Amino acid sequence: MQGKGPPRSLWERLGEIDYRWLYALSLVLMVIPILRPFGLPTVVSEPTKGYYKAIVDLPPGSVVAVSFGSSLALLDEQEAQFIATWKVYFQHDLKVIFYCTYADSMIILNEELDKIVKPESYGKAYGVDYVRLPYAPLGESGEAAFATNIRGVYPTDIYGTPLDEIPMMKDINDHRGIDLIHFQYTSCTDVEFVIRQWVVPYGKKAIITTLGCCGPMAAPYYPTQIKGFLSGSGMGTELEVLSGNPGPGAVMSDAKNLGILGLLLFLLLGNISYIGKKFGGKG
Amino acid sequence: MKVNFWEILGAWVGAFFVISVMTMLWKDNPYFRFGQQAIIGATIAHMVLFNMKNVINMALIPISKGQLLLIIPFILGLMTYTRLLKDYAWIAKYPTSVLVGVGVGVMIAGTLRGQIIDQVKATVMDVFAATTATDTINGVIIAVGTVTAITFWIFTREHTGALGMSAKIGRVFLMISLGANWAGEEVWYLTQMIGRLIFLIEVFIKGALLGIA
Numbered sequence: 001m002q003g004k005g006p007p008r009s010l011w012e013r014l015g016e017i018d019y020r021w022l023y024a025l026s027l028v029l030m031v032i033p034i035l036r037p038f039g040l041p042t043v044v045s046e047p048t049k050g051y052y053k054a055i056v057d058l059p060p061g062s063v064v065a066v067s068f069g070s071s072l073a074l075l076d077e078q079e080a081q082f083i084a085t086w087k088v089y090f091q092h093d094l095k096v097i098f099y100c101t102y103a104d105s106m107i108i109l110n111e112e113l114d115k116i117v118k119p120e121s122y123g124k125a126y127g128v129d130y131v132r133l134p135y136a137p138l139g140e141s142g143e144a145a146f147a148t149n150i151r152g153v154y155p156t157d158i159y160g161t162p163l164d165e166i167p168m169m170k171d172i173n174d175h176r177g178i179d180l181i182h183f184q185y186t187s188c189t190d191v192e193f194v195i196r197q198w199v200v201p202y203g204k205k206a207i208i209t210t211l212g213c214c215g216p217m218a219a220p221y222y223p224t225q226i227k228g229f230l231s232g233s234g235m236g237t238e239l240e241v242l243s244g245n246p247g248p249g250a251v252m253s254d255a256k257n258l259g260i261l262g263l264l265l266f267l268l269l270g271n272i273s274y275i276g277k278k279f280g281g282k283g
Numbered sequence: 284m285k286v287n288f289w290e291i292l293g294a295w296v297g298a299f300f301v302i303s304v305m306t307m308l309w310k311d312n313p314y315f316r317f318g319q320q321a322i323i324g325a326t327i328a329h330m331v332l333f334n335m336k337n338v339i340n341m342a343l344i345p346i347s348k349g350q351l352l353l354i355i356p357f358i359l360g361l362m363t364y365t366r367l368l369k370d371y372a373w374i375a376k377y378p379t380s381v382l383v384g385v386g387v388g389v390m391i392a393g394t395l396r397g398q399i400i401d402q403v404k405a406t407v408m409d410v411f412a413a414t415t416a417t418d419t420i421n422g423v424i425i426a427v428g429t430v431t432a433i434t435f436w437i438f439t440r441e442h443t444g445a446l447g448m449s450a451k452i453g454r455v456f457l458m459i460s461l462g463a464n465w466a467g468e469e470v471w472y473l474t475q476m477i478g479r480l481i482f483l484i485e486v487f488i489k490g491a492l493l494g495i496a
Contacts, residue, residue, distance in 0.1 A: 023308045030477050034484050073326075076478025077471055103333040135333065136341065141389045155345075196393025200401075212474065213467035216460065224405045225397065232467070233474050248481075255477040256470065263469060 015273030026262025033254035048238040051207050051228025060093035062179040069101040069185045080236025080249030081209045087245045090122035099133035106135045127166045134158045143197040147175040175202045188214035294491035301479045428456040
């Protein structure tokens with residue numbers, strides 16, 4: 001049984017509020033916009049503008065290589081980014097090579113491309129306008145190998161068709177056949193792969209998409225080494241707005257804007273309690 | 284929209300595990316532990332199967348078709364498993380050495396130019412190539428932050444005098460940088476939670492339970 005200790009000060013009691021109340025508050029705040037989206041305005045940032053410009057400035061028929069390393073566990077953070085991006089590719093008549101670098105990424109690629117983006121709805125045909133290459137655990141050495149010899153890493157596409165038999169791949173053997181590299185990753189330091197294996201040796205134009213928490217590590221490379229980047233679902237929403245392709249990002253951004261208030265309250269109370277205990281006497 | 288049996292089953296199974304993980308917000312419990320262990324087990328099984336398939340497709344089949352050079356990486360791969368045998372664990376050092384050697388060889392040239400020379404150049408250029416007052420101020424802040432943050436990591440001299448002052452300023456920049464990273468992490472977790480709430484509301488409740496998705 002808990003003994004009757006000395007009376008606790010206001011600051012101590014403030015710091016001991018059951019965290020579950022704050023969780024409950026955050027959950028309620030997050031659910032409201034899901035049930036009734038607000039459509040809060042979105043400000044498009046410079047890296048997103050650079051990202052979009054790098055794509056739309058390419059002449060029609062240019063080839064984009066998408067190094068796709070998304071994970072199912074992190075899908076919510078990136079779905080808005082790549083759905084909007086892939087739509088922009090097909091809207092601007094670019095040819096796309098998708099290659100999967102993570103075990104889950106092939107599942108995501110097939111699902112999202114077939115059920116949501118639907119290249120055929122833009123008049124695009126498989127093998128002529130886009131190609132899907134299967135999962136291979138590339139890492140940095142694999143990216144280097146892909147840039148020097150695509151067939152060495154991926155002899156066939158996901159259906160087992162040799163690349164030589166795919167019309168679009170006929171003259172594409174290495175980095176020389178690629179006009180833009182879109183590097184999509186979930187491990188923050190992987191941004192270095194694209195810098196070291198595509199930008200430095202070949203001066204290739206690069207854009208990247210990653211998680212929100214990886215943004216600060218990608219930012220130093222913009223705009224000198226990467227032309228633009230999207231980190232987190234928020235910047236995915238920005239691309240949806242900028243490109244006029246509404247998608248899953250809008251609801252997510254509304255819920256995030258409201259849900260963060262619970263966390264801010266959490267921080268505020270914790271800090272008031274700490275400062276109060278240190279400087280505020282007994283309270 | 285008509286929902287088929289497999290989508291409904293998927294929604295139920297997904298909701299079962301999402302809710303099991305969310306119960307941890309209340310407190311640790313057997314439902315949470317079951318969900319956690321089942322998810323970890325399924326993920327590992329998925330990864331193992333995928334990688335086994337890779338070994339078959341990228342090594343065994345090409346070897347059987349006469350690409351005999353691939354036997355070398357295949358054997359190196361097998362050698363890593365000697366770590367499991369105490370007396371032969373030393374053999375695993377060879378494939379590890381190859382991996383490290385190749386990794387370093389592949390990255391070193393790009394690191395020097397891409398991450399050191401070009402970054403230093405961009406830091407300096409930010410100040411001198413600025414066209415507006417805001418850009419100049421930003422450039423100066425970045426340059427000061429970069430230099431002072433680097434001096435914080437100099438441990439071969441005592442942090443006194445000018446070095447001490449610079450290191451102190453650098454520490455402030457590092458704290459701001461870590462704070463920005465941490466904020467990014469928090470927002471990321473929030474996104475994951477919102478994504479699962481959207482799944483529960485749109486797919487499970489509206490789709491599978493009410494049939495109104």
